[in-house]
Amino acid sequence: xxxxxxxxxxxxxxxxxxxxxxxxxxxxxxxxxxxxxxxxxxxxxxxxxxxxxxxxxxxxxxxxxxxxxxxxxxxxxxxxxxxxxxxxxxxxxxxxxxxxxxxxxxxxxxxxxxxxxxxxxxxxxxxxxxxxxxxxxxxxxxx
Amino acid sequence: xxxxxxxxxxxxxxxxxxxxxxxxxxxxxxxxxxxxxxxxxxxxxxxxxxxxxxxxxxxxxxxxxxxxxxxxxxxxxxxxxxxxxxxxxxxxxxxxxxxxxxxxxxxxxxxxxxxxxxxxxxxxxxxxxxxxxxxxxxxxxxx
DNA sequence: TTAAGTGCAAAATCTTTGCAAATGT
DNA sequence: ACATTTGCAAAGATTTTGCACTTAA
Numbered sequence: 631x632x633x634x635x636x637x638x639x640x641x642x643x644x645x646x647x648x649x650x651x652x653x654x655x656x657x658x659x660x661x662x663x664x665x666x667x668x669x670x671x672x673x674x675x676x677x678x679x680x681x682x683x684x685x686x687x688x689x690x691x692x693x694x695x696x697x698x699x700x701x702x703x704x705x706x707x708x709x710x711x712x713x714x715x716x717x718x719x720x721x722x723x724x725x726x727x728x729x730x731x732x733x734x735x736x737x738x739x740x741x742x743x744x745x746x747x748x749x750x751x752x753x754x755x756x757x758x759x760x761x762x763x764x765x766x767x768x769x770x771x772x773x
Numbered sequence: 774x775x776x777x778x779x780x781x782x783x784x785x786x787x788x789x790x791x792x793x794x795x796x797x798x799x800x801x802x803x804x805x806x807x808x809x810x811x812x813x814x815x816x817x818x819x820x821x822x823x824x825x826x827x828x829x830x831x832x833x834x835x836x837x838x839x840x841x842x843x844x845x846x847x848x849x850x851x852x853x854x855x856x857x858x859x860x861x862x863x864x865x866x867x868x869x870x871x872x873x874x875x876x877x878x879x880x881x882x883x884x885x886x887x888x889x890x891x892x893x894x895x896x897x898x899x900x901x902x903x904x905x906x907x908x909x910x911x912x913x914x915x916x
Numbered sequence: 917t918t919a920a921g922t923g924c925a926a927a928a929t930c931t932t933t934g935c936a937a938a939t940g941t
Numbered sequence: 942a943c944a945t946t947t948g949c950a951a952a953g954a955t956t957t958t959g960c961a962c963t964t965a966a
Contacts (some may be wrong), residue, residue, distance in 0.1 A: 767894075
């Protein structure tokens, strides 16, 4: 099935109207195998979408569970398409992320599970983020 | 030894002049056993320090290795005094943090070590942040 | 004395809000 | 037709920069 149809269905499934800006955000995110920062998205989308609409689109998508937000080590938000396992109420994003300090890309290290932790009594856990910072594969090659 | 003397020495050790704003920042950070957000610091310091000076003070302290910055799950910066083990070039902050989604405080869970990870070939690791989000001790009692 | 540090004002960013026009269903 | 969504403009918030005045050493 072509991507465009998948995206149409995805929007329809969440009672969102199928509009050009939304489809272009999905297309860009789908084309990248890593989480993409907001400024980066803006650049990739060019004038296909207004800056404000991008903010609102990302917020809506996150609420609906279509994408999830990963915080970079520098405090910027990065966005990636959710796997089908994500729902509106529970994101399945429990793997390690890697934030390259040079290209700023955020990689999902799906292979690495987040280890079990012994949280102190009285504390309730909702989410665990494990972010490794350093230099990625690509940037190490380039030098 | 009284705190003020310790703080004087700390500043002197890093070739920083001993000034009122810097001492008040140290005093506040010292009085709190958890990492404190920038807006929170501003509030706690009141008009003891200009907002811009606070930004600059925190930046200087971080460079010198006097404090370290912990990113909250929502992307805001939180600051805490470094243990004596921190140097300018290497922060020893390799423990788990807990970010309460209600009071927004960031706790250092010193007891919990960050587990060893098998990072993929070609990637270089500089820093590992493990942030648990949820509801803390206190807020669970009140809530 | 003098280099470092501070505070104010102002610029540059980043993010949100209000509202009229456009658009999908 | 009508509620949703968009884009612009403008407000708000956050962070940085410039520069003259102050202060620690």
